[in-house]
Amino acid sequence: MTRAVVLFSGGLDSTTTLYLAKQQGYKCCALIFDYGQRHIRELRSAVAVAKRAHVPYQSIKIKLPWKGSSLLDKSKKLPVKLSRNIPSTYVPARNTIFLSFALSYAEAIGAKAIFIGANAVDFSGYPDCRPAFYRAFQQVIRRGTKAKQIKVLTPLIKMSKAEIVKLGIKLGVPHAITWSCYKGGAKPCGVCDSCRLREKGFREGNN
Amino acid sequence: MTRAVVLFSGGLDSTTTLYLAKQQGYKCCALIFDYGQRHIRELRSAVAVAKRAHVPYQSIKIKLPWKGSSLLDKSKKLPVKLSRNIPSTYVPARNTIFLSFALSYAEAIGAKAIFIGANAVDFSGYPDCRPAFYRAFQQVIRRGTKAKQIKVLTPLIKMSKAEIVKLGIKLGVPHAITWSCYKGGAKPCGVCDSCRLREKGFREGNN
Numbered sequence: 001m002t003r004a005v006v007l008f009s010g011g012l013d014s015t016t017t018l019y020l021a022k023q024q025g026y027k028c029c030a031l032i033f034d035y036g037q038r039h040i041r042e043l044r045s046a047v048a049v050a051k052r053a054h055v056p057y058q059s060i061k062i063k064l065p066w067k068g069s070s071l072l073d074k075s076k077k078l079p080v081k082l083s084r085n086i087p088s089t090y091v092p093a094r095n096t097i098f099l100s101f102a103l104s105y106a107e108a109i110g111a112k113a114i115f116i117g118a119n120a121v122d123f124s125g126y127p128d129c130r131p132a133f134y135r136a137f138q139q140v141i142r143r144g145t146k147a148k149q150i151k152v153l154t155p156l157i158k159m160s161k162a163e164i165v166k167l168g169i170k171l172g173v174p175h176a177i178t179w180s181c182y183k184g185g186a187k188p189c190g191v192c193d194s195c196r197l198r199e200k201g202f203r204e205g206n207n
Numbered sequence: 208m209t210r211a212v213v214l215f216s217g218g219l220d221s222t223t224t225l226y227l228a229k230q231q232g233y234k235c236c237a238l239i240f241d242y243g244q245r246h247i248r249e250l251r252s253a254v255a256v257a258k259r260a261h262v263p264y265q266s267i268k269i270k271l272p273w274k275g276s277s278l279l280d281k282s283k284k285l286p287v288k289l290s291r292n293i294p295s296t297y298v299p300a301r302n303t304i305f306l307s308f309a310l311s312y313a314e315a316i317g318a319k320a321i322f323i324g325a326n327a328v329d330f331s332g333y334p335d336c337r338p339a340f341y342r343a344f345q346q347v348i349r350r351g352t353k354a355k356q357i358k359v360l361t362p363l364i365k366m367s368k369a370e371i372v373k374l375g376i377k378l379g380v381p382h383a384i385t386w387s388c389y390k391g392g393a394k395p396c397g398v399c400d401s402c403r404l405r406e407k408g409f410r411e412g413n414n
Contacts (some may be wrong), residue, residue, distance in 0.1 A: 006268060013272075038267070058272055058273075059272075060270070060272070061270065062269065063267070064308075064311060064315075065265055065266075065267070065381070066265075066312055066315035067318060067358070086353055090353070091311070091329070091352070091353055092310070092311040092312075092314035092315050092352065092354075093213040093307050093308075093310040093311035093351070094311070095351065096310060096347060096351055096352075097304070097307040097308060097311060098301050099307075100303040100304040101271075101300075101304060102306045102347040103299070103300040103303060104271060104273070104298070104299040104300035104303075104304060105299075107272055107300060108273035108274070108299050109273065109297035116346075120370075124357070127350065127351050130350065131352075132350040133347065133350040133351035135350075136343065136346035136347045136349070136350045136351065137347055137351075138344035139346060140303055140340065140343045140344055140347055141311055143334065143337065143339040143340040143342075143343045144300070144302065144303055144334050144335040144337075144340035144343065144344075145299065145300055145303075145334055145335070146297065146299070147299075147332060158240055159407060193349070
């Protein structure tokens with residue numbers, strides 16, 4: 001079986017990506033980041049979903065000493081309106097950091113693919129969620145590693161949230177235990193960016 | 208003054224790079240990584256040199272849970288012969304990880320440049336020390352960040368160790384307090400890859 005590293009948060013997108021990679025026959029290893037998110041609810045969900053999927057996981061703890069993102073800084077407000085601009089939750093170079101660890105991991109264990117559930121549709125203003133970014137990172141792999149043949153795969157990048165929900169249902173994704181909310185309450189807040197996108201996806205995807 | 212992030216280990220190459228960036232008029236911030244090197248001697252030198260250069264520094268602690276490099280794993284032998292092959296000290300995707308943190312830092316503080324003392328000459332078998340790798344990473348910046356204009360600068364990439372030593376003398380680099388040895392003894396071991404390269408540089412550079 002071909003090994004793959006799956007960047008994993010336990011949210012809707014990365015869980016669907018994990019189940020898709022499994023269905024495609026990859027032997028998956030989930031890579032979970034503790035990078036100072038506002039809450040640890042996300043991390044608990046990630047571990048729970050990885051266990052449910054019977055996939056081994058590796059956790060990486062990162063502390064970014066610089067501030068600026070509302071995703072990492074509790075004193076900042078989370079956005080409550082969907083917009084096509086870069087939102088305040090943007091963490092500079094976050095996906096570049098995640099991919100570089102995934103690349104190191106993939107090279108160390110001989111994996112041939114890195115899966116990431118990035119999504120460029122549905123109000124995503126993040127520059128590191130767009131196809132051109134992943135094509136550029138593919139060149140970094142080609143030029144900067146021993147294992148030049150590792151592929152970065154972004155199967156959800158052009159799908160709407162509704163399509164992701166539908167695909168998840170087909171793949172048996174345990175939607176109930178995934179977690180998308182940026183806040184860490186007992187229940188999702190329902191108003192943050194991520195909650196709204198998820199809600200929209202389920203509303204449209206279940207039709 | 209334009210800000211720059213300098214990837215910094217306190218060794219010969221990164222110290223020369225720091226002094227060069229300062230001479231070019233950049234307001235430098237040194238970024239030091241504690242990534243599980245075999246010894247902490249390197250980290251102490253990095254801090255000492257940054258202080259001597261009157262440059263603020265930021266430390267990042269990373270734990271790579273995967274093994275494989277003799278630079279991180281004390282049970283493995285360090286290479287004692289210079290070779291053009293990829294040496295056992297190679298850490299998968301190390302410079303990609305370093306650059307991605309530097310990119311995040313640069314974006315957060317509004318820096319316009321990232322300096323790295325990579326060097327492709329003199330028996331360097333590391334794929335992530337070659338110009339093509341840095342050109343590829345430049346595209347990642349262009350495509351994946353808000354601050355698309357940040358430049359990756361590698362001023363030593365085509366210089367021999369002897370030329371780096373000569374340049375350092377001209378710039379006032381405090382060679383005596385830099386540290387290149389992969390081992391962490393009281394004195395440099397004199398036989399590891401890095402010691403041999405450094406020695407060769409001083410032998411030829413002082414002529």
